[in-house]
Amino acid sequence: MTAYENLMAFARETQALSLIAGRLEWDQETMMPRGAAPQRGEECAAIASVLHARRIDPKVADWLNALETEELDGVAKAQLRHIRRSHDRASKVPAALAATIARVTSQAQGTWAEARAADDFAAFAPTLEEVIKLKREEGQALANGGDIYDAMLADYEPGTTGAQLEAMFGALRPELSVLRAAVLAAEAPAQLTGTFDEAAQMKLTRKLAKAFGYDMTHGRVDKAVHPFSSGSGLDVRITTRTNPEDPFNCFYSTIHEVGHAAYEQNIHRDYLLTPLGEGVSMGVHESQSRIYENQIGRSRAFTGWLYGEMRDAFGDFGIADEDAFYASVNRVSDGYIRTEADELQYNLHVLLRFDLERALMSGDLQVSDLEAAWNDRFAADFGFAVDKPSNGVLQDVHWSVGLFGYFPTYSLGNVYAGCLHEAMRAALPNLDGQLAQGDTSGATTWLRENVQTHGGLYEPREVIANARGAEPSEAPLLAYLKEKFTGIYGL
Structure with a gap:
């Protein structure tokens, strides 16, 4: 076997083990x-140690060095780019530290869940301090004298820095604040009321998953506290949640996670169990979940179809017609929870977390001051006070499992989705006619061909630039939000 064949065989086994960990x-x-x-923590630590050892195995460096002068095609070069990046990063992190992080974060997840249920941040604070200490140690090893937060961000959005995101988000925040204030000062659409059978919600949510192209022969839908997507290739699973008073939470959480899952299911099968066989970055991943959920799923055309489906499932639920239903689906209202936030205010929730976690990593903010800092920032951005920790600093699982650098990819994904939506609309002039029939195939096919099939073949910004025909920018997202909510609220 050649050096490339040996390297790829080794990489496939590593990828398979990574999916087992997932x-x-x-x-x-x-x-x-x-x-x-506690036992699961040990199991996760054990497999993390095995994966870390494989990623820093000297054979990987030998194979990479042997291939430096080889003539390779674009796919092979992309495979090597990912393997080299993973090897270089893993080689900087001591194996004992990697295992400790896996063990502590696995156990911290349970501690967070208990503290959240008890609304007791103080019960979680010591664990969070330990997680942050370990992640800063990891960040220092990765940064090699550079910015710790940038080193962490590279795990989720290679090629992007905190300073770049700060500039992009700095352009978003004031525009969103002004639009939010105007919308909340206007008369609000009718709000969905009543109770909606949870079994019927799950039945319709599975229909929605299939309508958006989710392949149930290679996936499944389960319930969890925090909806997520897991896996790639031939086994991609999603979770959702139900609330008898809020079926939209179930339906749009499902559509969101289907966006993630469809990305993984639609990557070219030639890349299965290779570094190219998964989404290239969390920002690009989030662009798929957000465009499925918002630009497609909350569009006037698609909500017209969904209105009929909900009437079939639940009978008369008090919304007069399709226009009123569209306005209700997109209703802007005050709320604490990021995952339940409307499309207009969602990014303000993310930017809060981005600024706080950068301060935590730099040492400018201590865990002992985190709850107060969160509450102060929330009041400044949203105009009312956090009532309890589960609606504030304890609402997200991310920090408990060490995902520092992850939060900003949510808003970056929204920016990317705005760019893709602009290009998709130009390419598909009859899109609304299809969506009005519950047919998302035009949109999902366009996204599959222009984004999803490539997997990790291109760099993240390159994927969006190729699909859009221009570099990513926050301008299309802002234009879309202004047009949409100005129309709904009659501004």
Whole structure:
């Protein structure tokens, strides 16, 4: 076998083991008995040690060095780019530290869940301090004297820096604040009321998943506290949640996660179990979930179809017609929870977290001051006070599992989705006619061909630039939001 063949065989085994680790995390969120958490922490640490050892294996460096002068095609060069990046990063992190982080964050997830249920941030604070200490140690190893937060961000959005995001988000925040104030000062659309059978919600949510192209022969829909997507290739699973008073939470969480899952399911099968066989970055990943959920799923055309489906499932639920339903789906209202936030205010929730976690990583903000800092920023951005920790600093799982650098990719994904929506609309002039029939195939096919099939073949910004025909910018997202909410609220 050639050096390239040996390297790719080794990489496929590593990728398979990584997916097994992901399945452990899926099980922890959906099926695992609560009392199994300490053992699961050891299991996660063990597999993390195996993966870390494979990623820094000297054979990988030998194969990479042997291929430096080889003539390779574009796909092979992209495979090597990912393998080299992973090898270089893993080689900077001591194996003991990688295992400790896996063990502590697995156990911290349970501690966070208990503290959240008890609305007791103080009970979680010591664990969070330990996680941050370990992640800063990892960041220092990765940064090699550079910016710790940038080193962490590279795990989720290679090629992007905190300073770049700060500039982009700095352009978003004032525009969103002005639009938010105008919308909330206007008369609000009718709000959905009543109770909606949770079994009927799950039945319709599975229909929605299929309508958006989710392949149930290679996936499944389960319930979890925090909706997520897990896996790639031939086994891509999603979770959702139900609330008898809020079926939109179930339906749009599902559509959102289907966007993630469709990305993984639609990557070219030639890349299966290779570094190219998964989404290239969390920002690009989030662009798929957000464009599925918002620009497609909350569009006037698609909500017209969904209105009929909901009447079939639940009978008369008090919304007079399709126009009123569209306005209700897109209703802007005050709320604490990021995952339940309307499309207009969602990014303000993300920018809050981005600024706070950068300050935590730099040492400018201490965990002892985090709850107060969160509450102050929330009041400044949203105009009312946080009532309890589960609606504030304890609402998200991300920091407990060490995902620092992850939050900004949500808003970056929204920016990317704005760019893709602009290009997709130009390419598909009859899109609304299809969506009005519940047919998303035009949109999902366009996204599959222009984004999803490539997997990790291109760099993140390159994927969006190729699809759009121009570099990514926040301008299309802002234009879309202004046009949409100005129309709904009659501004």
